[in-house]
Amino acid sequence: MATNKKWKRYPHLPGSIQPAQQRDALCDGTSLKYPPCQSSASTHTQDSTSTKQLKFDQFDASVSDAWSVDDLRINSEVAQSSARSVLDHHKATTQTVHFIGPPLNSYLNRVRALQRLATQKGEVFSENSSCQPIYPCLSGFETDALNRKRNQTPHDSSETDHRIRRILNLIDRDQFSELDREELQRECWTGIPAKLRPRVWRLLSGYAPFNKSRVDQVLKQKRDEYFNLVEQYFHTRFDESHQDTFRQIHIDIPRMCPLIPLFQQKIVQEVKDSLLLIFFLITVIFCHQMFERILYIWAYRHQGSGYVQGMNDLVTPFFIVFLSEWISPDSAMDSFELTSLEREKLNAIEADSYWCITALLRTIQTNYTSPQSGIHEKIDALKALMKKMNSELDQHLQKHQVEYFQFAFRWMNNLLMREIPLSATIRLWDTYLCVTNGFANFHLYVCAAFLRYWSKEIQKQPDFQSILLFLQNLPTQQWDDDKIKVLTADAYSLMEMFSGAKRHLTN
Template identity: 55%
Template sequence: MSCSIKPVYGAQHPPLQVMPKGKEERSKTSNKRDAFQDFENNTSDAWDDGDDDLLVMANIQMSLRDVRSTAQAVMENHSKQLSAQNQQTSSVKDELRKLSWSGIPKPVRATAWKILSGYLPASLDRREPTLQRKRHEYFGFIEQYYDTRHQEIHQDTFRQQHLGLGTILKDIPRMTSLAHLFQQKVVQEIFERILYIWAIRHPASGYVQGINDLVTPFFVVFLSEFIDNDVESENFDLCQLPQETLNIIEADSFWCTSRLLDGIQDNYTFAQPGIQMKVNALKELIKRIDVPLYKHLEEHCVEFLQFSFRWMNNILMREIPLRCTIRLWDTYQAEQNGFADFHLYVCAAFLVRFTQDVLREQDFQGILMFLQNLPTHHWQNEEIGELLAEAYKLKFMFADAPNHLSKKK
């Protein structure tokens, strides 16, 4: 019994046609339109009705110049659309900055901080997908690095960076005055993971004391989204929250802290050059705006580094209550480069505010003890508002005239 192979017809493989040699030669010289139409007619099941544009395109012979010009037009159109979207986003953020400078209401503070920090898009329809993606990404880091932290490869990394979990764990309970909140094991574990992942992803600096403080305001603000307004954060038991909620607070705190640190990372690299420059800039600014105070510190051999290093390293968190820090950060995030640039003017206004108290101290020890233990425990939003107003005046006078801060030759 003889077998014959039958061709399979379809859109990808057109029917085989056996033609006499004469017809075969004529077929080779037939135009492309006829060949394409024959193919279309024999595979009508593979094409939708009304696709005449495809037949037209089959006949178009585009030059390389045409291709390039078409591609360029597409890219330009895409760039215009992207630029329009960016302008709209910038407009929304600029408006939010203006509204946030004088303080953000508690019910909307968490969302505003996420947008101002650059973590959350201003576009409403992009927010939820972004949050889901970034939270998933963070816990991917946890799985990749934290859950395998006892492996030898990560121990070597830590030794190279001069960082260890022991240092992080020692710093966590000392972060703020909210002792009860940070005595909770679940909170300490959250901070441990956040600091661990940040350090391992930033080998240029690793973990440096002071970074731990910068997580606290984000954590407390994002926690407040999920607790009643009449419950103080420092008295809240996090075990009452479901694990999914804790994961949201943790991931959002990590990303917003990372955004903040991206702008001031030179504060924490080797020898902390960013802080050194800011302390020197503060010294020159005080020399300009408060000569008696500057001379008093100089006469008693008080170096600015001895008291203002902590102001720069911890963003004044050790100097004022946490409630005041949160209000201060409303404005810092509303300012362009608030943590890097505007903070200098806040520190200057902060020091000048206590000029008379410092002048009353007549020895090195008295001056330094006072500056390291300033009487701010009673401060509220009113004092922060006054401080920011003075800082803004200093910025207005000096920010656009940096030569005023340079040393005289």
């Protein structure tokens, strides 16, 4: 009963008893007719509604579009000027020099520092020095090749032709003995002629057979096998268990893709032909996708180590060498449109790069298996070598608390690719492929010879920071075949002296 009285006392509540006239009004759909005593309330309601409408109109006017349809015609000069100012500002902010502090004792900080050193290159502490891309650009590669061709004497040309004939005489044999292989390695130790390099690299990597009659069949089989792997496993990159790996690959590739430096050149920033820029973008995207497939399939099939930063760099020399097989000698590789090649040729480049990087990584697997013990062992061996062969340099580094891992980790992780131009890297790999376990063992002695080469300049540096800055920005931009010949010859003499004689490193 109390409840009924409550509902009667508050007729405005939902479900309460309504007057007959209000019920009839609701039934026939007409508006309610309030008694005269409620007219003031009605007026107040209308004023409130009017005020709300006014506020909404003011708000609507304040957030309306700042332009109309007629304003869509944008001045191209103004747009380019704005874009250029943004790019200049970004360039200025990204060129800030980051000082390197003293070595830290924290193991975690050390590991993070090693990864940073392995994946990025610092900037030279100089106002007049131009900013170099993180990865050596193809324009330097092409310039070196053109200069060598332009400066060739008739004698040099004759010697090159003679070497080409000798190498062809070896690799065109149907029956290939172990003695023939050793002869080929001796012939290619000092460098492989560019026109023969793709064939010889496939042979020395163990990817193609030495029996010429079986080469085409085996290559077709291996290329088909690679794309079967892509079809079978590449879609798993979005699975929860693999997406972190693919994300890291996706992030790292733009840092090292050999076609990316094209966009770091001023001429590209000032391109006015939008169609040309589109072609550049398509080429880079194409290259990006090929590298993604190569690295992800390798990581998927080698989950013991998985993908590690630094592996991405190692694909590039193979990619460039196999790409050069389909480019005219008179064409500039740094302006070549990748999409102009037939699909079959692109597939061959991608598959060959995959199988050759697989063969390489097999020889240095411990470099990338946690906790990267292979790299740490090589750094310790490098330190022991320097104590015996250049004690003055070793003492200078110790005096200023410079540890070998702070600069040599990147040398081992990236096989010196961040220290020398791409053309020099490819020439160096000619020699590595001619040595048994060249990437695993001979590379140590190359690093020792490389460090000894800079000994005098390093000892001129007065403190920790100067030494590190110099070692991370070595002036090797002009290094060519002659420099690599000297480096490999010195490394070979060191290997002959110290390899297999561990007492020299421990006494």
